[in-house]
Amino acid sequence: MSTFTDMPHLFVNLGDGTYQHSGSLAIRQAVAARANVTYKILFNDAVAMTGGQPAEGGLTVHRVVAQVRAEGVNEVVVVTDRPEQYAGSQALPAGVTLLHRDALDALQRRLREQKGVSVIVYDQTCAAEKRRRRKRGKLIDPPTRVVINPAVCEGCGDCSVQSNCIAIEPLETELGRKRAINQSSCNKDTSCVKGFCPSFVTVQGMEPKRPDAARxxxxxxxxxxxxxxxxxxxxxxxxxxxxxxxxxxxxxxxxxxxxxxxxxxxxxxxxxxxxxxxxxxxxxxxxxxxxxxxxxxxxxxxxxxxxxxxxxxxxxxxxxxxxxxxxxxxxxxxxxxxxxxxxxxxxxxxxxxxxxxxxxxxxxxxxxxxxxxxxxxxxxxxxxxxxxxxxxxxxxxxxxxxxxxxxxxxxxxxxxxxxxxxxxxxxxxxxxxxxxxxxxxxxxxxxxxGADIAVADTPFDLARFVAEREHDLTLYQNAAYAKRYRALVDAVAQAERAIGGASGALAQAAARQYFKVLAYKDEYEVARLHTDGGFGAYLSALFDGTAVRKTFHMAPPLLTRRDAQTGRRNKIALRGVWAEPLLRVLKHGKALRGTALDPFARQRDRVIERAMIGEFEEDVRLVLGKLTQQTLAAAVGLLGVPGAVRGFGIVKERNYERSRGVREKYRAKLAGETV
Structure with a gap:
């Protein structure tokens, strides 16, 4: 293929079973053809696609790297989630590089620029196979459970992007779609915590609630x-x-x-x-x-x-x-x-x-x-x-x-x-x-x-929703902040009733999205939502036992660095007896929110969040001045734009940039301009 394409480099995925029965011959021919290709050999300890059989022939990582080096491969790298297993007598041959799996992205970016054939051996047992073996008692089941605090979650989906895991499921809530971990299908790989979001908490000492077996x-x-x-x-x-x-x-x-x-x-x-x-x-x-x-x-x-x-x-x-x-x-x-x-x-x-x-x-x-x-x-x-x-x-x-x-x-x-x-x-x-x-x-x-387990959908109740959000905003900042919210939503609802006789989609969009932009989740709010009792009640509803240790996975701007290539800060684990008390103290920093004394105020995502409040209020003024039956759909679309600006850090920044064109399109429609 390499002689019939302008593609400068290609990645080729091979399972260890495929490598054993025929893939090694493909690598030999690629070396002979001087192709620019990187073979990624997944050494997952099982022929996973067909049910978890062992690869024939007693294949090992050491044998694989020895074979591909003997074939003349330019560079061989072993990537694993447990580098320590290659210490001492299990050390890899000279000339073979060993890296943690977190370095995979940077490694691939480097190898795609190289000439010739390279090989990455990714040593990690298939996650689905691990789950199967744990259930059969053939592998130790880690005591750690991953949980998403739905109050903190923005529903951006970055955790799914990072982990490619189906155990992360949609969770429909009053405040929109969030994410939850299906504990039945979770394989405990924990790569989901790499999602750039502070909602992830790992707990020990708790197991999913079990029914009363005797009853x-x-x-x-x-x-x-x-x-x-x-x-x-x-x-x-x-x-x-x-x-x-x-x-x-x-x-x-x-x-x-x-x-x-x-x-x-x-x-x-x-x-x-x-x-x-x-x-x-x-x-x-x-x-x-x-x-x-x-x-x-x-x-x-x-x-x-x-x-x-x-x-x-x-x-x-x-x-x-x-x-x-x-x-x-x-x-x-x-x-x-x-x-x-x-x-x-x-x-x-x-x-x-x-x-x-x-x-x-x-x-x-x-x-x-x-x-x-x-x-x-x-x-x-x-x-x-x-x-x-x-x-x-x-x-x-x-x-x-x-x-x-x-x-x-x-x-x-x-x-x-x-x-x-x-x-x-x-x-x-x-x-x-x-x-x-x-x-x-x-x-x-x-x-x-004891009852029918079906849950009926309930219609949206504007009055109840606004009253509950007022309460939330009072806790978030103060009563004046909450009154500011109600005043704007009431104005939009009144304008919608004036043209149609009742408040509906427009008032709902205003109520939902104005709350979202006002209650942006900065460091103080995340600390409050993790410690206000709601998360503890959520854990008690899901699990039996008491969390003997909670670990919060975050990327505090004062303690972490930003990656030059991805724009992401490295997440760290905040654990120990001091973690929750620290968060309880941090939540009181809301008094500094947005002021000159706020140490977090100059972050790019914080600047965007404060700007979005002014932009939303500006959009509402435009809606109130242009609202008719003919412009209602565009008005609803405009006030719904903040719903797409989700996530934290670089994720929110990118979503905000993508939303700007959509916002301008709706504003132009309302202003009567040609789009």
Whole structure:
């Protein structure tokens, strides 16, 4: 390729398994061709894409670096999160550089300017594989938990950019979308704390809340006594089940097919599975084609053809609504059971503002196969309520499908297959049972939760919202500051009522965005939000136990340096018995906020934040002078611009620069100028 492109340099990614079976030959040829290329060999200790098998041949980092050096590679660098493991007798050969993984970006920038072939060996066990081994007791589970304080979080998404981790999920709040860590899927890599945001706190001594196991097992025993046999399996499914299972990588979707196929084998039936995992280990979409037939001869191809599936088991509604899944459904006659919980996919990492709509995905599925044949239920919420872990949801889906008469297998063979699989056997057996119980009677879950777990959306209440923000701004600064907020919002609401009879989108935009620009999160406010009791209550709601140590991950301007290339300050860990008392003292510095004595006032992001207050008030004056029914949409757009200016430090600075053109466009529309 190098002789047919003007590209001066190329990075090529190789897993250790690919390197072992053929990738080493590609490196040999690149050296012979004198190509300008850097091979990044991920030594992740497992063939992660296909389920975590060991790479054949006993490959080690030392062998890899010795091999590529013998091939004539110009420069070899090992990058790892644990450089200390290469001390003493494990030291790398002379001429091989050792760096911490934090130096990877700078290393890549340097190597792309070099001539010839270079190799980076990235030594770190696959995070998904680590999580798998911890659950199987083969790896020590670190006692540290990462938590995002939602009161501090701005929802900028930089943590997702830095970590590329799907455990960072959207958290919808009164003040807009924030971020939260899904403790069930968190792999404890902790790279998310590199996000340039002071909302990240790591805690020790706390574990996610677990349900009252004894109480739930008593309820389970009572309900089991009333469990009826499953619904009769239709003849077509008894003859040949063609089931499409959808889900997200790393949650056990492929395991469903494996267990059902093994159960079919135990009964002497024919079975096949075909898994489309794609970037499964990066939490991408997974589609499994599962077929069970009375004889193997009825299964002519492992892939279920277009419009040929007769059952859809949607462990994830987003993937179930994808074209890849819906194209397998016949349009009528098929049955679907779908987990209605909308989980963030890999797309959310790239676009933190991605709409997450349950109704849209349900409508897509129902339009493809009809509402009569489709059942939606929040299996994830049920799993969390019963087991305290969302990972149980997939086997609950199998139990639900079995009780509904959609799985032509016996309970005994399914339970035997779960046992043979060997992973979390007791939990999976109980999850299968609970899926059956809820399929028989949806109210079974109410015995556990005490109420319906569905949460209804509440309409926006302007009066209540403004009153609560007044209270917040009084704590933020003082009562006069809060009155300034109410006066402006009241003026906008009154103007909107004058042209339309009621306050609506414009008043809401003013109420939300004026609060945002007034209550900018400087060092004093971050300290207050971490210590005002709200964060402690949030931790108590999520976890059992008491945090024996909290570590705050921040980049204080007086204690950190700014990177010349990225513009980011290096974050440091503030821990120990002095950290929280220091924050409690710092919060009282609000009296200095914006004054000549404020030591933080001359930072670029602080200057921007103070300027945004004046700009917003200027925009409101323009809106009040130009507001008509015809200009209402532009007015709402203009007052909504600050919503995109999120984050801290360099992240906020860049978002502010991007927003300036949008602001000027709306101002020109309101002023009647040509855009």
């Amino acid at each position: 739930i097992q008593r309820i389970e025993a009572e309900l089991r006594a009333t469990l009826a046999p499953p619904a009769r399996v239709p003849q077509a499914l008894e003859q040949h089940l063609r089931m499409v299972v959808t889900g997200v990588g790393g949650t056990g979707v492929v395991t469903i097919g494996a267990i059902l196929a093994m159960a079919a084998h135990l009964e002497g039936r024919g079975a096949s599975t075909l898994d489309f995992t794609g970037l499964a280990q990066k939490n991408g979409a997974v589609l499994s084609h599962v077929q069970i037939a009375q004889s193997r001869g009825l299964i002519t191809t492992a892939r279920i053809g277009a419009h040929a599936a007769n059952v859809l088991l949607g462990c994830d509604a987003v993937v179930a609504a994808s074209s890849g899944a819906l194209s397998r459904l016949p349009g009528s006659g098929a049955r679907a059971i779908v987990n209605e919980r909308i989980n963030a996919t890999a797309d959310f990492v790239r676009d933190g503002d991605l709409p997450v709509s349950k109704a849209v995905h349900q409508a897509a599925i129902e339009s493809a196969m009809g509402a009569d044949g489709t059942v939606f239920w929040d299996c994830t919420a049920a799993a969390e309520a019963i087991f305290g872990d969302a990972i149980a949801s997939n086997m609950m889906m199998v139990g639900y499908a079995y009780q509904s008469g959609l799985v032509p297998l016996s309970e005994a063979s399914i339970l035997q297959a779960i046992g043979l699989n060997g992973a979390a056997v007791k939990m999976n057996e109980r999850a299968f049972l609970w899926g059956r119980l809820i399929a028989q009677d949806a109210r079974a879950l109410e015995r556990v939760t």
